[in-house]
Amino acid sequence: xxxxxxxxxxxxxxxxxxxxxxxxxxxxxxxxxxxxxxxxxxxxxxxxxxxxxxxxxxxxxxxxxxxxxxxxxxxxxxxxxxxxxxxxxxxxxxxxxxxxxxxxxxxxxxxxxxxxxxxxxxxxxxxxxxxxxxxxxxxxxxxxxxxxxxxxxxxxxxxxxxxxxxxx
Numbered sequence: 001x002x003x004x005x006x007x008x009x010x011x012x013x014x015x016x017x018x019x020x021x022x023x024x025x026x027x028x029x030x031x032x033x034x035x036x037x038x039x040x041x042x043x044x045x046x047x048x049x050x051x052x053x054x055x056x057x058x059x060x061x062x063x064x065x066x067x068x069x070x071x072x073x074x075x076x077x078x079x080x081x082x083x084x085x086x087x088x089x090x091x092x093x094x095x096x097x098x099x100x101x102x103x104x105x106x107x108x109x110x111x112x113x114x115x116x117x118x119x120x121x122x123x124x125x126x127x128x129x130x131x132x133x134x135x136x137x138x139x140x141x142x143x144x145x146x147x148x149x150x151x152x153x154x155x156x157x158x159x160x161x162x163x164x165x166x167x168x
Contacts, residue, residue, distance in 0.1 A: 053138035054105040057113045064132045065121030066155065072116055076166050084157075084164030091151045092161065098168055103146050105139065108168035116162060123158040126150050 062068065088096075088107075095103040110119055114135075122129050122136060126148035129136040140147055153161070 053135060053142045058135055059115055061135055062115050062117035063121035064128050065125030067117045067120040070116040070120060077163055080160050080163040081167045084160035087157050087161050088164055091153065104143055104148060107165050110165050119162055120158050123153060123161060124155065
């Protein structure tokens with residue numbers, strides 16, 4: 001019995017000693033400590049910091065594509081706008097929501113930020129716009145690299161969609 005008590009006391013002492021401080025000892029050998037350098041900080045351009053591409057106003061850029069000039073009548077053509085709404089609902093609604101960011105930017109107020117020519121060229125010629133127009137490139141980045149699909153609209157359909165955008 002004495003032997004059992006001595007063994008138990010010895011084991012208890014070992015357990016208590018092993019539960020001491022958890023001081024981490026450095027192992028001999030190779031180690032690397034990295035320090036951040038100035039080049040590792042993300043570059044923020046003043047434009048990107050101030051205004052998102054979808055909110056940026058650019059009323060001089062006409063974009064790249066078939067529409068070089070477009071004059072809008074002061075009055076909205078309601079019949080054309082109704083046709084444009086039908087085209088928009090069928091071809092554009094999958095990616096664009098009125099009043100909120102979705103896969104693509106919201107179309108409401110677009111003509112307060114873009115020229116009619118730019119909007120038409122973006123609808124008709126999105127591939128070339130994303131390659132050659134800086135604003136379209138910035139939008140592509142803002143919307144996670146989701147390019148606008150070319151829906152194959154005619155100029156007449158695109159013009160109707162533009163007229164619908166004037167009603168939003």
